[in-house]
Amino acid sequence: xxxxxxxxxxxxxxxxxxSTLSSHLAGDATEIxxxxxxxxxxxxxxxxxxxxxxxLAAIGGVVVATAAIVQGLSEGATTAGxxxxxxxxxxxx
Amino acid sequence: xSTFTVPSGDPGALRRVVTTVSTLAGTxxxxxxxxxxxxxxxxASALPAARxxxxxxxxxxxxxxxxxxxxxxxxxxxxxxxxxxxxxxxQQAVRGASSRHAHAQTLWRRARSTGEAExxxxxxxxxxxxxxxxxxxxxxxxxxxxxxxxTLRGEVDLWVPDAPSSIAPVTAWQRAAVGAAPTAFTLxxxxxxxxxxxxxxxxxxxxxxxxxxxxTKGYQVYGVLNYxxxxxxxxxxxxxxxxxxxxxxxxxxxxxDLSDPKVYKAYLKAERGMLKAYVSNNPxxxxxxxxxxxxxxxxxxxxxxxxxxxxxxxxxxTPEIMGRAGRFxxxxxxxxxxxxxxxxxxxxxxxxxxxxxxxxxxxxxxxQTDDRAARFVGGAxxxxxxxxTTAMAFGVIATGPVGLTVVAVAGVVAVGxxxxxxxxxxxxxxxxxxxxxxxxxxxxxxxxxxxxxxxxKGLFG
Numbered sequence: 001x002x003x004x005x006x007x008x009x010x011x012x013x014x015x016x017x018x019s020t021l022s023s024h025l026a027g028d029a030t031e032i033x034x035x036x037x038x039x040x041x042x043x044x045x046x047x048x049x050x051x052x053x054x055x056l057a058a059i060g061g062v063v064v065a066t067a068a069i070v071q072g073l074s075e076g077a078t079t080a081g082x083x084x085x086x087x088x089x090x091x092x093x
Numbered sequence: 094x095s096t097f098t099v100p101s102g103d104p105g106a107l108r109r110v111v112t113t114v115s116t117l118a119g120t121x122x123x124x125x126x127x128x129x130x131x132x133x134x135x136x137a138s139a140l141p142a143a144r145x146x147x148x149x150x151x152x153x154x155x156x157x158x159x160x161x162x163x164x165x166x167x168x169x170x171x172x173x174x175x176x177x178x179x180x181x182x183x184q185q186a187v188r189g190a191s192s193r194h195a196h197a198q199t200l201w202r203r204a205r206s207t208g209e210a211e212x213x214x215x216x217x218x219x220x221x222x223x224x225x226x227x228x229x230x231x232x233x234x235x236x237x238x239x240x241x242x243x244t245l246r247g248e249v250d251l252w253v254p255d256a257p258s259s260i261a262p263v264t265a266w267q268r269a270a271v272g273a274a275p276t277a278f279t280l281x282x283x284x285x286x287x288x289x290x291x292x293x294x295x296x297x298x299x300x301x302x303x304x305x306x307x308x309t310k311g312y313q314v315y316g317v318l319n320y321x322x323x324x325x326x327x328x329x330x331x332x333x334x335x336x337x338x339x340x341x342x343x344x345x346x347x348x349x350d351l352s353d354p355k356v357y358k359a360y361l362k363a364e365r366g367m368l369k370a371y372v373s374n375n376p377x378x379x380x381x382x383x384x385x386x387x388x389x390x391x392x393x394x395x396x397x398x399x400x401x402x403x404x405x406x407x408x409x410x411t412p413e414i415m416g417r418a419g420r421f422x423x424x425x426x427x428x429x430x431x432x433x434x435x436x437x438x439x440x441x442x443x444x445x446x447x448x449x450x451x452x453x454x455x456x457x458x459x460x461q462t463d464d465r466a467a468r469f470v471g472g473a474x475x476x477x478x479x480x481x482t483t484a485m486a487f488g489v490i491a492t493g494p495v496g497l498t499v500v501a502v503a504g505v506v507a508v509g510x511x512x513x514x515x516x517x518x519x520x521x522x523x524x525x526x527x528x529x530x531x532x533x534x535x536x537x538x539x540x541x542x543x544x545x546x547x548x549x550k551g552l553f554g
Contacts, residue, residue, distance in 0.1 A: 010139035017132045021125060025159075028121050032166070033289055035117070036262060039110045039173055044102020045238060048176055050262075051245035055169050056114070057262035057289065058252035059162055061269030063121060064285070066158040068274050070129065073136070073151050080140055 011081035018074035025067035032060040096227045097191035100183050100234055107177035114170035122163010129156050158273060165248055171357065172244040178352065179237035186230035194223035244361070263289045382406040382414045 036056030043049035133152040137145050201216035249256055252269040260268075266289045267282055340363045350356050386402040402414045 006141040007139040014132050014136045014139060021128050025125060028117060032117055035110050035113050042103040042106035044100055048238060048241055051242055052173055053262045054260060054265045055245045055248040057266040058249055058269040059165050061266040062158055062162055062252050062273045064270045065273035066155050069151055069155040077136055
Protein backbone atom coordinates (compact mmCIF):
# COMPACT_ATOMS: atom_id res chain seq x y z
CA UNK A 1 0.00 0.00 0.00
CA UNK A 2 1.37 3.43 -0.90
CA UNK A 3 1.23 6.59 1.15
CA UNK A 4 0.66 9.81 -0.75
CA UNK A 5 1.36 12.08 2.19
CA UNK A 6 4.10 10.26 4.07
CA UNK A 7 6.22 7.14 4.38
CA UNK A 8 6.04 5.42 7.80
CA UNK A 9 8.84 2.94 7.03
CA UNK A 10 11.25 5.71 6.06
CA UNK A 11 10.17 7.71 9.12
CA UNK A 12 11.06 4.77 11.35
CA UNK A 13 14.52 4.56 9.82
CA UNK A 14 15.00 8.31 10.15
CA UNK A 15 13.89 8.10 13.77
CA UNK A 16 16.46 5.38 14.53
CA UNK A 17 19.16 7.43 12.82
CA UNK A 18 18.24 10.54 14.80
CA SER A 19 18.20 8.63 18.06
CA THR A 20 21.71 7.27 17.37
CA LEU A 21 22.85 10.77 16.45
CA SER A 22 21.44 12.07 19.74
CA SER A 23 23.43 9.42 21.65
CA HIS A 24 26.59 10.39 19.80
CA LEU A 25 26.03 14.05 20.62
CA ALA A 26 25.54 13.20 24.30
CA GLY A 27 28.90 11.37 24.17
CA ASP A 28 30.51 14.37 22.46
CA ALA A 29 29.21 16.65 25.22
CA THR A 30 30.82 14.46 27.88
CA GLU A 31 34.13 14.38 26.02
CA ILE A 32 34.14 18.15 25.55
CA UNK A 33 33.64 18.64 29.30
CA UNK A 34 36.41 16.12 30.00
CA UNK A 35 38.83 18.04 27.77
CA UNK A 36 37.94 21.20 29.69
CA UNK A 37 39.06 19.56 32.91
CA UNK A 38 42.25 18.35 31.30
CA UNK A 39 43.03 21.84 29.95
CA UNK A 40 42.46 23.28 33.42
CA UNK A 41 44.77 20.73 35.02
CA UNK A 42 47.66 21.58 32.68
CA UNK A 43 47.19 25.31 32.02
CA UNK A 44 49.30 26.44 34.95
CA UNK A 45 47.78 29.90 35.16
CA UNK A 46 44.63 29.78 37.35
CA UNK A 47 42.68 32.34 35.29
CA UNK A 48 43.34 30.58 31.98
CA UNK A 49 42.62 27.21 33.62
CA UNK A 50 39.29 28.39 34.98
CA UNK A 51 38.12 29.99 31.75
CA UNK A 52 39.23 27.09 29.53
CA UNK A 53 37.24 24.67 31.67
CA UNK A 54 34.23 27.00 31.84
CA UNK A 55 34.20 27.68 28.08
CA LEU A 56 34.37 23.99 27.23
CA ALA A 57 31.74 23.19 29.89
CA ALA A 58 29.38 25.77 28.32
CA ILE A 59 29.94 24.33 24.84
CA GLY A 60 29.32 20.83 26.23
CA GLY A 61 26.06 22.07 27.74
CA VAL A 62 24.91 23.38 24.36
CA VAL A 63 25.69 19.98 22.84
CA VAL A 64 23.51 18.32 25.51
CA ALA A 65 20.64 20.63 24.54
CA THR A 66 21.24 19.83 20.88
CA ALA A 67 21.11 16.13 21.69
CA ALA A 68 17.74 16.78 23.37
CA ILE A 69 16.36 18.53 20.27
CA VAL A 70 17.58 15.73 18.00
CA GLN A 71 16.00 13.13 20.30
CA GLY A 72 12.78 15.16 20.16
CA LEU A 73 12.87 15.05 16.37
CA SER A 74 13.48 11.30 16.52
CA GLU A 75 10.46 10.71 18.74
CA GLY A 76 8.42 13.08 16.59
CA ALA A 77 9.33 11.08 13.47
CA THR A 78 8.27 7.86 15.22
CA THR A 79 4.99 9.44 16.29
CA ALA A 80 4.28 10.74 12.78
CA GLY A 81 4.96 7.27 11.34
CA UNK A 82 2.71 5.59 13.90
CA UNK A 83 -0.05 8.11 13.27
CA UNK A 84 0.11 7.43 9.54
CA UNK A 85 -0.15 3.70 10.15
CA UNK A 86 -3.07 4.09 12.54
CA UNK A 87 -4.93 6.56 10.36
CA UNK A 88 -4.64 4.25 7.40
CA UNK A 89 -5.63 1.18 9.38
CA UNK A 90 -2.28 -0.58 9.24
CA UNK A 91 -2.30 -1.14 12.98
CA UNK A 92 -5.33 -1.74 15.23
CA UNK A 93 -6.92 1.31 16.91
CA UNK B 94 56.84 35.56 41.92
CA SER B 95 60.58 35.81 41.33
CA THR B 96 61.86 36.93 37.94
CA PHE B 97 63.40 33.52 37.39
CA THR B 98 60.41 31.47 38.48
CA VAL B 99 59.50 29.21 35.56
CA PRO B 100 55.77 29.58 34.72
CA SER B 101 53.91 26.41 35.65
CA GLY B 102 51.89 24.35 33.22
CA ASP B 103 52.39 21.52 30.76
CA PRO B 104 52.43 22.75 27.13
CA GLY B 105 52.68 19.17 25.79
CA ALA B 106 49.54 18.08 27.63
CA LEU B 107 47.76 21.24 26.49
CA ARG B 108 48.64 20.44 22.87
CA ARG B 109 47.09 16.99 23.29
CA VAL B 110 43.91 18.70 24.55
CA VAL B 111 44.00 20.97 21.48
CA THR B 112 44.28 17.94 19.19
CA THR B 113 41.25 16.27 20.82
CA VAL B 114 39.24 19.51 20.83
CA SER B 115 40.04 20.01 17.12
CA THR B 116 38.84 16.47 16.41
CA LEU B 117 35.66 17.16 18.38
CA ALA B 118 35.16 20.40 16.42
CA GLY B 119 35.22 18.39 13.20
CA THR B 120 33.04 15.64 14.65
CA UNK B 121 30.31 17.94 15.97
CA UNK B 122 30.60 20.77 13.43
CA UNK B 123 30.88 18.61 10.33
CA UNK B 124 30.21 14.88 10.79
CA UNK B 125 27.20 15.22 13.13
CA UNK B 126 25.96 18.30 11.30
CA UNK B 127 26.15 16.50 7.95
CA UNK B 128 24.36 13.44 9.37
CA UNK B 129 21.59 15.64 10.74
CA UNK B 130 21.25 17.38 7.38
CA UNK B 131 20.99 14.05 5.58
CA UNK B 132 18.42 12.64 8.02
CA UNK B 133 16.46 15.91 7.84
CA UNK B 134 16.26 15.63 4.05
CA UNK B 135 15.01 12.06 4.32
CA UNK B 136 12.45 13.09 6.97
CA ALA B 137 11.21 15.95 4.77
CA SER B 138 10.38 13.51 1.99
CA ALA B 139 8.80 10.98 4.38
CA LEU B 140 6.67 13.25 6.56
CA PRO B 141 3.10 14.24 5.72
CA ALA B 142 3.29 17.60 3.93
CA ALA B 143 1.63 19.51 6.77
CA ARG B 144 4.44 18.60 9.18
CA UNK B 145 7.52 19.21 7.05
CA UNK B 146 7.91 22.90 7.88
CA UNK B 147 7.69 22.38 11.62
CA UNK B 148 10.19 19.52 11.51
CA UNK B 149 12.55 21.67 9.43
CA UNK B 150 12.40 24.37 12.12
CA UNK B 151 13.62 21.98 14.83
CA UNK B 152 16.23 20.48 12.54
CA UNK B 153 17.53 23.95 11.61
CA UNK B 154 17.93 24.76 15.32
CA UNK B 155 19.93 21.62 15.96
CA UNK B 156 21.92 22.04 12.72
CA UNK B 157 22.92 25.57 13.55
CA UNK B 158 23.87 24.57 17.06
CA UNK B 159 26.20 21.83 15.79
CA UNK B 160 27.78 24.19 13.26
CA UNK B 161 28.22 26.95 15.84
CA UNK B 162 29.56 24.51 18.45
CA UNK B 163 32.14 23.30 15.92
CA UNK B 164 33.31 26.87 15.40
CA UNK B 165 33.33 27.64 19.08
CA UNK B 166 35.46 24.56 19.74
CA UNK B 167 37.92 25.72 17.08
CA UNK B 168 38.15 29.10 18.81
CA UNK B 169 38.69 27.59 22.25
CA UNK B 170 41.20 25.11 20.80
CA UNK B 171 43.02 28.02 19.11
CA UNK B 172 43.16 29.95 22.37
CA UNK B 173 44.54 26.93 24.27
CA UNK B 174 47.11 26.35 21.49
CA UNK B 175 48.06 30.03 21.70
CA UNK B 176 48.55 29.68 25.45
CA UNK B 177 50.53 26.42 25.13
CA UNK B 178 52.94 28.01 22.64
CA UNK B 179 53.45 31.14 24.74
CA UNK B 180 53.84 29.06 27.89
CA UNK B 181 56.47 26.84 26.32
CA UNK B 182 58.38 29.84 24.94
CA UNK B 183 58.26 31.61 28.30
CA GLN B 184 59.35 28.49 30.18
CA GLN B 185 62.34 28.00 27.84
CA ALA B 186 63.26 31.69 27.93
CA VAL B 187 63.09 31.90 31.75
CA ARG B 188 65.00 28.65 32.21
CA GLY B 189 67.74 29.85 29.80
CA ALA B 190 67.95 33.31 31.38
CA SER B 191 68.05 31.79 34.85
CA SER B 192 70.89 29.45 33.92
CA ARG B 193 72.91 32.20 32.21
CA HIS B 194 72.23 34.57 35.12
CA ALA B 195 73.53 31.98 37.59
CA HIS B 196 76.66 31.49 35.48
CA ALA B 197 77.25 35.24 35.18
CA GLN B 198 76.70 35.60 38.91
CA THR B 199 79.37 32.97 39.65
CA LEU B 200 81.84 34.76 37.35
CA TRP B 201 80.90 38.14 38.85
CA ARG B 202 81.61 36.86 42.40
CA ARG B 203 84.91 35.43 41.26
CA ALA B 204 85.90 38.69 39.55
CA ARG B 205 84.87 40.65 42.62
CA SER B 206 86.98 38.40 44.90
CA THR B 207 90.00 38.79 42.62
CA GLY B 208 89.47 42.55 42.32
CA GLU B 209 89.05 42.54 38.53
CA ALA B 210 86.85 45.62 38.29
CA GLU B 211 86.30 45.57 34.50
CA UNK B 212 85.20 41.91 34.49
CA UNK B 213 83.07 42.53 37.56
CA UNK B 214 81.19 45.30 35.70
CA UNK B 215 80.84 43.14 32.57
CA UNK B 216 79.42 40.14 34.46
CA UNK B 217 77.12 42.40 36.41
CA UNK B 218 75.80 43.76 33.14
CA UNK B 219 75.33 40.17 31.90
CA UNK B 220 73.29 39.44 35.03
CA UNK B 221 71.11 42.51 34.37
CA UNK B 222 70.62 41.48 30.75
CA UNK B 223 69.42 38.02 31.78
CA UNK B 224 67.08 39.52 34.35
CA UNK B 225 65.65 41.75 31.62
CA UNK B 226 65.29 38.74 29.29
CA UNK B 227 63.37 36.81 31.98
CA UNK B 228 61.15 39.83 32.69
CA UNK B 229 60.47 40.18 28.97
CA UNK B 230 59.48 36.50 28.77
CA UNK B 231 57.02 36.99 31.64
CA UNK B 232 55.71 40.14 29.96
CA UNK B 233 55.11 38.30 26.68
CA UNK B 234 53.30 35.55 28.55
CA UNK B 235 51.15 38.14 30.34
CA UNK B 236 50.19 39.65 27.00
CA UNK B 237 49.19 36.24 25.67
CA UNK B 238 47.24 35.60 28.87
CA UNK B 239 45.20 38.75 28.34
CA UNK B 240 44.44 37.74 24.74
CA UNK B 241 43.56 34.15 25.67
CA UNK B 242 41.42 35.23 28.63
CA UNK B 243 39.52 37.65 26.40
CA THR B 244 38.88 34.98 23.77
CA LEU B 245 37.79 32.36 26.30
CA ARG B 246 35.58 34.83 28.13
CA GLY B 247 33.97 35.73 24.81
CA GLU B 248 33.09 32.08 24.24
CA VAL B 249 31.61 31.77 27.74
CA ASP B 250 29.56 34.94 27.16
CA LEU B 251 28.34 33.59 23.87
CA TRP B 252 26.76 30.50 25.39
CA VAL B 253 26.00 31.87 28.86
CA PRO B 254 25.06 35.53 28.32
CA ASP B 255 25.37 37.80 31.35
CA ALA B 256 27.33 35.18 33.25
CA PRO B 257 29.23 36.51 36.28
CA SER B 258 33.01 36.55 35.76
CA SER B 259 33.44 33.92 38.47
CA ILE B 260 30.89 31.43 37.12
CA ALA B 261 31.75 27.81 37.98
CA PRO B 262 32.20 25.41 35.05
CA VAL B 263 29.35 23.17 36.18
CA THR B 264 27.03 26.17 36.38
CA ALA B 265 28.08 27.25 32.88
CA TRP B 266 27.31 23.72 31.67
CA GLN B 267 23.86 23.81 33.27
CA ARG B 268 22.97 27.31 32.12
CA ALA B 269 24.20 26.80 28.56
CA ALA B 270 22.22 23.56 28.29
CA VAL B 271 19.02 25.07 29.65
CA GLY B 272 19.48 28.25 27.59
CA ALA B 273 19.97 26.38 24.31
CA ALA B 274 17.12 23.90 24.83
CA PRO B 275 13.59 24.68 23.64
CA THR B 276 11.42 26.04 26.42
CA ALA B 277 9.17 22.97 26.39
CA PHE B 278 12.08 20.69 27.29
CA THR B 279 12.75 20.40 30.98
CA LEU B 280 16.43 19.69 31.41
CA UNK B 281 16.79 18.46 34.98
CA UNK B 282 19.43 20.65 36.74
CA UNK B 283 20.40 17.83 39.13
CA UNK B 284 20.84 15.33 36.28
CA UNK B 285 22.93 17.91 34.44
CA UNK B 286 25.03 18.42 37.56
CA UNK B 287 25.57 14.66 37.92
CA UNK B 288 26.45 14.29 34.25
CA UNK B 289 29.11 16.98 34.58
CA UNK B 290 30.55 15.87 37.90
CA UNK B 291 30.68 12.24 36.83
CA UNK B 292 31.43 12.38 33.12
CA UNK B 293 29.61 9.45 31.63
CA UNK B 294 27.85 9.24 28.31
CA UNK B 295 24.93 7.31 29.79
CA UNK B 296 24.31 10.06 32.34
CA UNK B 297 24.33 12.69 29.60
CA UNK B 298 21.96 10.52 27.60
CA UNK B 299 19.69 10.21 30.66
CA UNK B 300 19.41 13.99 30.79
CA UNK B 301 18.24 13.94 27.19
CA UNK B 302 15.76 11.11 27.74
CA UNK B 303 14.27 12.77 30.81
CA UNK B 304 13.90 16.01 28.87
CA UNK B 305 12.00 14.29 26.10
CA UNK B 306 9.77 12.35 28.45
CA UNK B 307 8.89 15.56 30.24
CA UNK B 308 8.20 17.40 27.01
CA THR B 309 5.10 17.53 24.91
CA LYS B 310 4.60 14.43 22.85
CA GLY B 311 3.99 13.73 19.19
CA TYR B 312 2.98 16.50 16.91
CA GLN B 313 3.05 19.02 19.72
CA VAL B 314 6.81 18.61 19.83
CA TYR B 315 6.90 19.91 16.27
CA GLY B 316 4.56 22.71 17.16
CA VAL B 317 6.56 23.78 20.16
CA LEU B 318 9.84 23.60 18.26
CA ASN B 319 8.23 25.75 15.64
CA TYR B 320 7.17 28.17 18.35
CA UNK B 321 10.74 28.31 19.58
CA UNK B 322 11.88 29.39 16.18
CA UNK B 323 9.46 31.57 14.25
CA UNK B 324 9.53 30.09 10.74
CA UNK B 325 8.76 33.38 9.00
CA UNK B 326 12.23 34.60 9.99
CA UNK B 327 14.00 31.43 9.03
CA UNK B 328 14.77 31.89 5.35
CA UNK B 329 16.41 35.32 5.52
CA UNK B 330 18.33 34.60 8.68
CA UNK B 331 19.41 31.20 7.41
CA UNK B 332 20.86 32.67 4.21
CA UNK B 333 22.86 35.17 6.29
CA UNK B 334 24.07 32.34 8.45
CA UNK B 335 25.10 30.23 5.46
CA UNK B 336 26.92 33.21 3.93
CA UNK B 337 28.94 33.71 7.12
CA UNK B 338 29.55 29.98 7.28
CA UNK B 339 30.89 29.97 3.70
CA UNK B 340 33.39 32.71 4.56
CA UNK B 341 34.57 30.68 7.50
CA UNK B 342 34.78 27.45 5.51
CA UNK B 343 36.69 29.13 2.67
CA UNK B 344 39.25 30.32 5.20
CA UNK B 345 39.38 26.97 6.92
CA UNK B 346 39.72 25.13 3.59
CA UNK B 347 43.07 26.89 3.02
CA UNK B 348 44.48 25.22 6.16
CA UNK B 349 45.17 28.55 7.90
CA ASP B 350 48.28 28.94 9.99
CA LEU B 351 46.69 29.97 13.28
CA SER B 352 50.05 30.74 14.84
CA ASP B 353 50.23 33.77 12.49
CA PRO B 354 48.47 36.58 14.43
CA LYS B 355 47.01 38.10 11.20
CA VAL B 356 45.57 34.78 10.04
CA TYR B 357 44.30 34.05 13.53
CA LYS B 358 42.61 37.46 13.64
CA ALA B 359 40.96 36.88 10.25
CA TYR B 360 39.88 33.45 11.42
CA LEU B 361 38.36 34.85 14.59
CA LYS B 362 36.58 37.54 12.55
CA ALA B 363 35.05 34.90 10.26
CA GLU B 364 34.03 32.88 13.26
CA ARG B 365 32.50 35.90 14.95
CA GLY B 366 30.54 36.68 11.80
CA MET B 367 29.22 33.16 11.77
CA LEU B 368 28.32 33.17 15.44
CA LYS B 369 26.69 36.59 15.16
CA ALA B 370 24.49 35.23 12.39
CA TYR B 371 23.73 32.24 14.56
CA VAL B 372 22.86 34.31 17.61
CA SER B 373 20.73 36.80 15.65
CA ASN B 374 18.92 33.80 14.23
CA ASN B 375 18.57 32.13 17.58
CA PRO B 376 15.04 32.06 18.94
CA UNK B 377 14.55 35.10 21.12
CA UNK B 378 11.88 35.47 23.75
CA UNK B 379 10.59 38.51 21.88
CA UNK B 380 9.94 36.44 18.77
CA UNK B 381 8.21 33.78 20.83
CA UNK B 382 5.99 36.35 22.47
CA UNK B 383 5.16 37.92 19.10
CA UNK B 384 4.34 34.50 17.68
CA UNK B 385 2.00 33.81 20.56
CA UNK B 386 0.41 37.27 20.35
CA UNK B 387 -0.15 37.19 16.59
CA UNK B 388 -1.71 33.75 16.65
CA UNK B 389 -3.92 34.26 19.66
CA UNK B 390 -5.24 37.76 18.81
CA UNK B 391 -7.65 36.24 16.28
CA UNK B 392 -9.11 34.11 19.04
CA UNK B 393 -9.02 36.49 21.94
CA UNK B 394 -8.85 40.01 20.56
CA UNK B 395 -5.84 42.36 20.86
CA UNK B 396 -6.12 43.20 24.54
CA UNK B 397 -6.67 39.68 25.83
CA UNK B 398 -4.04 38.29 23.45
CA UNK B 399 -1.62 40.83 24.89
CA UNK B 400 -2.49 39.80 28.45
CA UNK B 401 -2.12 36.16 27.42
CA UNK B 402 1.33 36.77 25.89
CA UNK B 403 2.36 38.72 29.01
CA UNK B 404 1.40 35.74 31.13
CA UNK B 405 3.83 33.54 29.19
CA UNK B 406 6.51 36.26 28.85
CA UNK B 407 6.17 38.53 31.89
CA UNK B 408 9.53 40.24 31.34
CA UNK B 409 8.63 41.83 27.99
CA UNK B 410 7.11 45.25 27.29
CA THR B 411 3.93 45.85 25.26
CA PRO B 412 5.76 47.22 22.17
CA GLU B 413 8.10 44.23 22.26
CA ILE B 414 5.23 41.76 22.32
CA MET B 415 3.16 43.57 19.68
CA GLY B 416 6.05 44.34 17.33
CA ARG B 417 5.53 46.64 14.37
CA ALA B 418 2.18 46.53 12.66
CA GLY B 419 2.65 46.32 8.88
CA ARG B 420 0.22 47.48 6.18
CA PHE B 421 -1.40 44.08 5.89
CA UNK B 422 -1.72 43.89 9.63
CA UNK B 423 -3.63 47.21 9.70
CA UNK B 424 -5.93 46.06 6.91
CA UNK B 425 -6.75 42.97 8.90
CA UNK B 426 -7.77 44.98 11.97
CA UNK B 427 -11.55 44.97 11.26
CA UNK B 428 -11.42 41.23 10.65
CA UNK B 429 -9.57 40.67 13.90
CA UNK B 430 -12.10 42.77 15.76
CA UNK B 431 -14.81 40.35 14.68
CA UNK B 432 -12.95 37.07 15.13
CA UNK B 433 -13.03 36.84 18.94
CA UNK B 434 -16.81 36.90 18.69
CA UNK B 435 -16.80 34.61 15.69
CA UNK B 436 -14.56 32.16 17.56
CA UNK B 437 -17.21 31.89 20.27
CA UNK B 438 -19.83 31.18 17.61
CA UNK B 439 -17.81 29.15 15.12
CA UNK B 440 -16.13 27.04 17.79
CA UNK B 441 -19.38 25.42 18.99
CA UNK B 442 -20.59 25.27 15.36
CA UNK B 443 -17.44 23.33 14.54
CA UNK B 444 -18.35 20.82 17.23
CA UNK B 445 -21.90 20.51 15.93
CA UNK B 446 -20.92 20.44 12.24
CA UNK B 447 -18.04 18.06 12.81
CA UNK B 448 -20.21 15.73 14.83
CA UNK B 449 -22.88 15.81 12.13
CA UNK B 450 -20.28 14.86 9.49
CA UNK B 451 -19.14 11.98 11.66
CA UNK B 452 -22.71 10.84 12.14
CA UNK B 453 -23.56 10.93 8.42
CA UNK B 454 -20.25 9.26 7.60
CA UNK B 455 -21.32 6.11 9.40
CA UNK B 456 -25.06 6.21 8.64
CA UNK B 457 -25.28 7.36 4.96
CA UNK B 458 -25.66 4.16 2.89
CA UNK B 459 -24.79 5.92 -0.41
CA UNK B 460 -21.24 6.86 0.52
CA GLN B 461 -18.21 5.08 -0.93
CA THR B 462 -15.93 3.62 1.71
CA ASP B 463 -13.09 6.10 1.19
CA ASP B 464 -15.43 9.11 1.16
CA ARG B 465 -17.03 7.82 4.33
CA ALA B 466 -13.63 7.63 6.05
CA ALA B 467 -12.58 11.04 4.78
CA ARG B 468 -15.80 12.65 5.97
CA PHE B 469 -15.53 10.95 9.33
CA VAL B 470 -11.91 11.93 9.95
CA GLY B 471 -12.51 15.51 8.77
CA GLY B 472 -15.60 15.71 10.96
CA ALA B 473 -13.69 14.47 13.99
CA UNK B 474 -10.98 17.05 13.44
CA UNK B 475 -13.53 19.83 13.03
CA UNK B 476 -15.25 18.77 16.25
CA UNK B 477 -12.07 18.63 18.30
CA UNK B 478 -10.69 21.83 16.75
CA UNK B 479 -14.01 23.52 17.44
CA UNK B 480 -13.99 22.36 21.04
CA UNK B 481 -10.48 23.68 21.63
CA THR B 482 -11.28 26.96 19.84
CA THR B 483 -14.36 27.38 22.01
CA ALA B 484 -12.42 26.68 25.18
CA MET B 485 -9.77 29.22 24.21
CA ALA B 486 -12.27 31.87 23.14
CA PHE B 487 -14.07 31.61 26.48
CA GLY B 488 -10.77 31.47 28.36
CA VAL B 489 -11.40 27.97 29.72
CA ILE B 490 -7.93 26.84 28.64
CA ALA B 491 -4.81 28.92 28.17
CA THR B 492 -4.05 29.98 24.60
CA GLY B 493 -0.53 28.58 24.67
CA PRO B 494 1.58 27.33 21.78
CA VAL B 495 0.40 23.73 22.19
CA GLY B 496 -3.31 24.59 22.12
CA LEU B 497 -2.84 26.80 19.08
CA THR B 498 -1.02 23.97 17.36
CA VAL B 499 -3.93 21.61 18.02
CA VAL B 500 -6.31 24.10 16.44
CA ALA B 501 -4.01 24.54 13.44
CA VAL B 502 -3.73 20.79 12.93
CA ALA B 503 -7.47 20.35 13.29
CA GLY B 504 -7.96 23.02 10.64
CA VAL B 505 -5.63 21.29 8.21
CA VAL B 506 -7.33 17.95 8.68
CA ALA B 507 -10.82 19.40 8.68
CA VAL B 508 -10.51 20.90 5.22
CA GLY B 509 -9.63 17.45 4.04
CA UNK B 510 -6.20 18.22 2.60
CA UNK B 511 -4.37 15.60 4.55
CA UNK B 512 -7.14 13.10 4.19
CA UNK B 513 -7.31 13.69 0.45
CA UNK B 514 -3.60 13.13 0.09
CA UNK B 515 -3.96 9.80 1.80
CA UNK B 516 -7.39 8.82 0.62
CA UNK B 517 -6.26 5.72 -1.29
CA UNK B 518 -4.32 4.46 1.65
CA UNK B 519 -7.15 5.36 4.00
CA UNK B 520 -9.58 3.37 1.86
CA UNK B 521 -7.63 0.23 2.69
CA UNK B 522 -8.12 0.67 6.39
CA UNK B 523 -11.45 2.43 6.25
CA UNK B 524 -13.41 -0.60 7.30
CA UNK B 525 -11.38 -0.83 10.49
CA UNK B 526 -11.68 2.88 11.24
CA UNK B 527 -15.39 3.02 10.55
CA UNK B 528 -15.99 -0.33 12.25
CA UNK B 529 -14.34 0.84 15.41
CA UNK B 530 -16.95 3.54 15.91
CA UNK B 531 -19.96 2.38 13.92
CA UNK B 532 -21.59 0.36 16.69
CA UNK B 533 -21.56 3.16 19.20
CA UNK B 534 -22.48 5.80 16.63
CA UNK B 535 -25.52 3.98 15.44
CA UNK B 536 -26.93 3.59 18.93
CA UNK B 537 -27.11 7.26 19.87
CA UNK B 538 -25.72 10.53 18.58
CA UNK B 539 -24.09 11.17 21.94
CA UNK B 540 -21.78 8.23 21.46
CA UNK B 541 -20.13 10.18 18.66
CA UNK B 542 -18.00 12.00 21.17
CA UNK B 543 -16.46 8.67 22.08
CA UNK B 544 -15.82 7.90 18.45
CA UNK B 545 -14.21 11.27 17.97
CA UNK B 546 -11.86 10.54 20.80
CA UNK B 547 -10.87 7.23 19.25
CA UNK B 548 -10.14 8.71 15.86
CA UNK B 549 -8.42 11.72 17.34
CA LYS B 550 -6.28 9.46 19.43
CA GLY B 551 -5.50 7.35 16.40
CA LEU B 552 -4.51 10.41 14.39
CA PHE B 553 -2.63 12.46 16.89
CA GLY B 554 -1.47 10.12 19.60
